[in-house]
Amino acid sequence: MDGIKKDYVFHRDFKKEYPIITHGEGVYLVDEEGKKYLDACSGAVAANLGHGIASIGEAMAEQAKKAAFVHTMRFETKALHELAEKIGKMAPSRLNKVYFTTGGSEANESALKLARQYHRDAGKPQKHLVIGRWQSYHGNTIGSLSAGGDVKRRHVYTPNLLNYAHVYSPYCHRCPYNRQQDDCLAKQNWTCVTDIERVILELGPENVSAFIAEPIVGSQQGAVPPPPGYFEKVRELCDRYDIILIIDEVMTGFGRTGTNFATEQIGIEADIITFGKGVSAGYAPLAGMIVHDRLIDGLTQNSDGKFVHGYTYSGHPVAVAAGLAALDVYEHERVLENVKEQGNYLFDRLLELKKKHSYISDVRGRGLLIGIELVKDRECDELFDPSEKAAETLNAIAMELGAVFYPGTGSIDGIKGEHLIISPPLTVTKPELDEIVRMLDESLILFKGRLRKDETYEITK
Numbered sequence: 511m512d513g514i515k516k517d518y519v520f521h522r523d524f525k526k527e528y529p530i531i532t533h534g535e536g537v538y539l540v541d542e543e544g545k546k547y548l549d550a551c552s553g554a555v556a557a558n559l560g561h562g563i564a565s566i567g568e569a570m571a572e573q574a575k576k577a578a579f580v581h582t583m584r585f586e587t588k589a590l591h592e593l594a595e596k597i598g599k600m601a602p603s604r605l606n607k608v609y610f611t612t613g614g615s616e617a618n619e620s621a622l623k624l625a626r627q628y629h630r631d632a633g634k635p636q637k638h639l640v641i642g643r644w645q646s647y648h649g650n651t652i653g654s655l656s657a658g659g660d661v662k663r664r665h666v667y668t669p670n671l672l673n674y675a676h677v678y679s680p681y682c683h684r685c686p687y688n689r690q691q692d693d694c695l696a697k698q699n700w701t702c703v704t705d706i707e708r709v710i711l712e713l714g715p716e717n718v719s720a721f722i723a724e725p726i727v728g729s730q731q732g733a734v735p736p737p738p739g740y741f742e743k744v745r746e747l748c749d750r751y752d753i754i755l756i757i758d759e760v761m762t763g764f765g766r767t768g769t770n771f772a773t774e775q776i777g778i779e780a781d782i783i784t785f786g787k788g789v790s791a792g793y794a795p796l797a798g799m800i801v802h803d804r805l806i807d808g809l810t811q812n813s814d815g816k817f818v819h820g821y822t823y824s825g826h827p828v829a830v831a832a833g834l835a836a837l838d839v840y841e842h843e844r845v846l847e848n849v850k851e852q853g854n855y856l857f858d859r860l861l862e863l864k865k866k867h868s869y870i871s872d873v874r875g876r877g878l879l880i881g882i883e884l885v886k887d888r889e890c891d892e893l894f895d896p897s898e899k900a901a902e903t904l905n906a907i908a909m910e911l912g913a914v915f916y917p918g919t920g921s922i923d924g925i926k927g928e929h930l931i932i933s934p935p936l937t938v939t940k941p942e943l944d945e946i947v948r949m950l951d952e953s954l955i956l957f958k959g960r961l962r963k964d965e966t967y968e969i970t971k
């Protein structure tokens with residue numbers, strides 16, 4: 511146990527020191543030394559309304575005092591019905607039934623299982639395989655990890671993973687198929703789509719149950735939106751081969767990208783939307799899936815009304831009370847309007863920063879989910895070696911200065927490709943965005959000094 515801290519926590523990284531946070535207010539978190547951190551990534555793109563909102567805490571306490579737990583196999587609560595109705599009404603018109611879980615991984619796990627049960631009970635028992643995309647993340651449970659394509663999270667568990675297939679997601683800035691977006695659009699010939707069909711035919715459509723994708727790729731690629739028209743083509747393929755289309759909105763849902771769900775922007779209707787994070791704005795572990803009427807019809811007609819699945823904490827009363835109170839804040843604070851306004855402003859400020867720093871090779875994203883790609887030298891497109899841990903180092907510097915971003919690696923091919931996500935609470939103000947950009951600018955200057963091993967490099971240089 512040499513070098514291991516003497517406490518009882520199973521830390522994320524036993525070799526790291528973690529500040530102890532005592533409280534938060536708005537976009538700031540404060541540690542026990544009194545140091546303030548500007549939360550420029552809403553934790554893990556979850557604390558979407560910022561910290562310290564009393565009304566959400568009070569709603570949770572009220573519910574806990576009334577009925578803290580009921581088992582959804584036998585009882586339901588009013589809060590459960592109210593939240594399901596609100597979410598059902600926010601979702602596209604034919605997605606109406608809401609199933610709750612405690613986290614996004616469980617939400618995707620549930621969606622994959624529902625797709626399988628739907629096909630099996632409809633007389634297609636062979637349909638069980640899932641197609642996911644490389645450089646996408648759907649969670650850390652075995653099913654969701656198998657569907658995702660995050661090489662670094664998968665490789666330890668490769669022998670345990672399910673035999674699911676993967677295609678590349680369209681990263682047009684560095685197309686994995688070596689195509690140019692303009693050419694794909696002009697010729698309407700998309701390798702990233704024809705590859706999906708190739709995989710479906712290779713596996714045999716009779717074996718394929720679901721296709722799962724993030725509408726805007728979050729943690730793994732750093733806020734990469736799809737090219738226009740991509741998801742329409744994916745939808746056509748799913749319809750042609752009777753494949754359930756699961757759109758993972760765990761990161762993008764609840765206003766993060768400027769609309770309630772990002773699927774509104776990509777112009778398609780999913781069969782299942784999974785959600786998490788923003789639904790309770792991080793105040794309680796809450797996630798779930800919104801299910802299309804045709805799957806519910808299938809359940810009632812072919813499955814005796816039952817989804818063979820469930821968790822002890824599905825629809826936990828205190829968690830759904832948090833969700834209800836959070837949705838009230840979204841509404842009253844006019845969050846969607848703020849995301850549109852501040853998202854445009856932040857995007858422009860980051861484009862300015864790109865001009866100043868040749869480490870930034872791309873700025874992308876939607877609403878307040880914005881990513882920057884980091885390279886060693888933009889002019890000659892020299893990439894960082896993964897061993898340099900560029901994104902993590904840059905974020906560590908920012909944390910010293912008092913700002914937290916969401917660093918990621920492997921965005922290009924699972925190993926190479928460094929990025930940082932900037933995703934502040936959706937209630938962020940312009941002066942707070944200016945502060946974020948100033949701290950990122952200063953972090954990049956200090957980062958340059960560290961790369962050059964020049965400890966005297968200062969912010970004024």
Ligand SMILES: Cc1ncc(COP(=O)(O)O)c(C=O)c1O
Nearest residue numbers: 613614615647648649728760761
């Ligand atoms: C798109 C996406 N799906 C699923 C998950 C997994 O959610 P959770 O960590 O709540 O299990 C995440 C988490 O970051 C995510 O970003």
